[in-house]
Amino acid sequence: MKSEELKNFFEDYQIATQNFNKNSIKNYLVKYFSENSLFHFCYPFGTFNGLDKLLTNCINPLLDSIPDLERRDMIVMAGTTPEGKDWLGTMGNYMGTFLKSFLDIPPTGNLVHMRYHEFFQIENNQIIEMQSIWDLPELMMQANAWPMSPQLGSFLCTPSPMTGDGLKIEGDGSKNFDIVINMLRDMVLHPSNPNPQVMNLDKYWHPRFNWYGPVGIGTARGIEGFRHWHQIPFLRAMPDRKGGSSNDSLKNEGLQDMQTHWIYEGDYVCETGWPNMRSTISQDGWMGIAPSNQIIEMRSLDFWRLENGLIRENWVLVDLLDVYQQIGVNVFDRIKEFNKARNIGDINISKGLGSIK
Numbered sequence: 001m002k003s004e005e006l007k008n009f010f011e012d013y014q015i016a017t018q019n020f021n022k023n024s025i026k027n028y029l030v031k032y033f034s035e036n037s038l039f040h041f042c043y044p045f046g047t048f049n050g051l052d053k054l055l056t057n058c059i060n061p062l063l064d065s066i067p068d069l070e071r072r073d074m075i076v077m078a079g080t081t082p083e084g085k086d087w088l089g090t091m092g093n094y095m096g097t098f099l100k101s102f103l104d105i106p107p108t109g110n111l112v113h114m115r116y117h118e119f120f121q122i123e124n125n126q127i128i129e130m131q132s133i134w135d136l137p138e139l140m141m142q143a144n145a146w147p148m149s150p151q152l153g154s155f156l157c158t159p160s161p162m163t164g165d166g167l168k169i170e171g172d173g174s175k176n177f178d179i180v181i182n183m184l185r186d187m188v189l190h191p192s193n194p195n196p197q198v199m200n201l202d203k204y205w206h207p208r209f210n211w212y213g214p215v216g217i218g219t220a221r222g223i224e225g226f227r228h229w230h231q232i233p234f235l236r237a238m239p240d241r242k243g244g245s246s247n248d249s250l251k252n253e254g255l256q257d258m259q260t261h262w263i264y265e266g267d268y269v270c271e272t273g274w275p276n277m278r279s280t281i282s283q284d285g286w287m288g289i290a291p292s293n294q295i296i297e298m299r300s301l302d303f304w305r306l307e308n309g310l311i312r313e314n315w316v317l318v319d320l321l322d323v324y325q326q327i328g329v330n331v332f333d334r335i336k337e338f339n340k341a342r343n344i345g346d347i348n349i350s351k352g353l354g355s356i357k
Contacts, residue, residue, distance in 0.1 A: 042132065
């Protein structure tokens with residue numbers, strides 16, 4: 001299917017989730033999912049099959065906690081991957097009033113935001129696979145309940161592309177795809193070559209680029225911010241990282257069990273993999289995690305926007321809670337301990353009419 005056809009197919013999904021209605025949402029989604037549809041969701045939701053489990057495990061509990069939930073797409077991309085599969089990638093924010101505890105995250109009574117990166121494989125006018133990361137630590141941070149090490153980067157509600165065209169992307173993106181792939185290949189030249197200049201950051205990245213990382217790492221500005229708030233701690237802790245590039249590169253690295261899915265349109269490139277990176281935490285420095293010499297796998301769902309051949313914005317979500325789970329740290333158990341002395345009951349907000357005089 002062409003990009004425009006895939007996006008047209010997705011329109012009813014967007015309409016239904018812009019204003020969630022718990023009583024009718026299934027009637028909309030049954031068009032897209034069957035009981036055979038495969039769902040890969042971030043920790044703690046896991047992997048499962050079927051629309052009913054999507055509703056029961058993920059959507060309905062979130063609606064119970066945020067009854068006025070709305071889904072705000074900021075980037076929608078669609079196309080056929082180099083392997084010939086039709087995929088659609090979306091980035092945006094879930095928003096609404098947080099009134100009831102969700103996954104033991106205490107409610108705030110205020111409008112909250114939670115970024116999502118959600119990818120859909122489409123075949124015969126149905127979604128046969130969905131890969132989704134919800135930035136659950138973003139909710140924890142707003143609830144003053146982030147139980148792990150402080151993040152180095154900035155905390156903010158992730159913005160849409162500064163060009164405002166994230167929902168109207170079109171055109172041939174093959175040249176930009178090549179730039180992103182070459183950038184990733186140069187990245188892994190270090191530390192085998194100890195000179196960090198071999199990564200050629202200035203060649204690929206705009207001097208004023210924004211790197212919108214997951215909460216727990218945070219957002220960085222420019223090459224200096226990217227190096228200090230993300231890249232240096234990451235590379236120092238896991239110098240043997242592998243993956244994050246094309247499927248051919250994964251095979252060359254002996255990672256046949258991993259796979260990436262790439263879409264590129266106009267000035268945008270996006271990629272998903274479940275997982276798409278494998279590393280050993282052999283040194284200190286990344287998110288306060290001790291160097292356990294443990295191999296971990298990472299799921300990273302990314303979007304890049306290029307400007308005149310340089311990357312100007314990069315939206316990155318990594319399933320960090322799954323990383324913690326792999327090293328034996330249950331973040332949700334820590335939240336329970338963290339909030340023992342807090343009242344995390346439901347919040348009821350009146351209409352406020354009695355206070356108007």
